[in-house]
Amino acid sequence: MFVVVNKFILAKHFDGVVLWPFIVVKRKELKNNSVFMNHERIHLKQQVELLIIFFFIWYFFEYFIRLIKYRDSYKAYNKICFEREAYANEKDLNYISNRPFWNYRKYL
Numbered sequence: 687m688f689v690v691v692n693k694f695i696l697a698k699h700f701d702g703v704v705l706w707p708f709i710v711v712k713r714k715e716l717k718n719n720s721v722f723m724n725h726e727r728i729h730l731k732q733q734v735e736l737l738i739i740f741f742f743i744w745y746f747f748e749y750f751i752r753l754i755k756y757r758d759s760y761k762a763y764n765k766i767c768f769e770r771e772a773y774a775n776e777k778d779l780n781y782i783s784n785r786p787f788w789n790y791r792k793y794l
Contacts, residue, residue, distance in 0.1 A: 687730060689717050704729040706738050725776035732768050732790055741768070767793040 693712045696703055702711045702722065709726045716722050733741040745768055752762035763769060770793035775781040 687727070689723075691717070702726050704733060706730060706733040720779060721776050724779055724781065725772045727782055728772040728775060728785075729768065731782055731785065732771070735788055735790075744768075767791070 688708050690708050690710045691712075691714050692710055695710050696712050700712070701716055702709060702725075704710075704726050707730070709723070709730070711717060711722075711726075735741075736744065745766060748766050748768075749762055752765045753759060756762050756765065764773075767790045771790045774793070775785075
């Protein structure tokens with residue numbers, strides 16, 4: 687895992703993005719935010735489990751389906767199973783070490 691600070695890569699409303707094996711953050715202080723970094727590490731794990739490319743295919747497919755359903759981009763983003771798993775478990779700093787394989791399916 688490599689953490690890169692770059693405010694130009696990210697869209698206006700995003701503080702971080704995971705592009706395996708990189709976590710790109712908008713601001714340097716986010717590297718020290720354990721909850722934020724745990725959220726992003728959960729996404730790293732999800733990407734590896736789906737061989738990276740399938741993660742992004744599923745992520746964007748699910749986003750667009752939910753965007754059609756809810757007609758709200760923020761709500762669509764928050765309903766993506768990968769985001770639901772990451773947000774639900776970001777405060778548990780031991781989650782990744784105890785996380786069952788393909789656990790995002792529980793959040794479908």
